[in-house]
Amino acid sequence: MLTSSDRREPHMCLGIPGRIVEIIDEDLTIAKAEVSGVRRNINIGLVHYDEERIEIGDWVLIHVGFAMSKIDESEAHATLKALEDIGGEYEQELEELKTSRIE
Numbered sequence: 001m002l003t004s005s006d007r008r009e010p011h012m013c014l015g016i017p018g019r020i021v022e023i024i025d026e027d028l029t030i031a032k033a034e035v036s037g038v039r040r041n042i043n044i045g046l047v048h049y050d051e052e053r054i055e056i057g058d059w060v061l062i063h064v065g066f067a068m069s070k071i072d073e074s075e076a077h078a079t080l081k082a083l084e085d086i087g088g089e090y091e092q093e094l095e096e097l098k099t100s101r102i103e
Contacts, residue, residue, distance in 0.1 A: 015063040016083060017076035018042070020056055033062060036080070042067055064096075 018033035029045035031054060044054045044067040052070060054060065059076040060067035071079070 015061040015068055017059055017071060017079050018062045018067075019076070020044075020054055020058045020060065022056065023054070031067075033060065033067070035062065040065075 016035055018035040020031050021034050021039060022032040024030040024032055024041055029043055029048050030041050031044045032039055033042045042060075042062055042065050044060065047060065047067050047070050048054045054067065054070065059071050059073055061069045061071050061079075
């Protein structure tokens with residue numbers, strides 16, 4: 001039998017769009033991304049290949065400090081709007097981004 005203390009709210013993990021504002025270290029694949037005014041270093045190694053280089057101004061989908069894919073600007077803005085509309089999970093993801101550190 002489950003008690004009320006056994007039930008937990010489901011936690012949703014989100015990928016959030018960020019714009020690359022600086023390439024910090026090409027060899028270590030570290031870039032600075034901006035998400036809703038928050039700037040943080042992220043790892044771009046998963047999508048930064050010879051045939052698909054990440055450049056300043058590119059949009060990427062970020063999850064736990066890693067760029068997961070390159071996306072176009074219209075998709076980024078549509079995704080940001082949808083995330084803002086869902087509220088809580090997006091705010092939590094932004095708070096986690098604010099406190100994350102990749103040096």
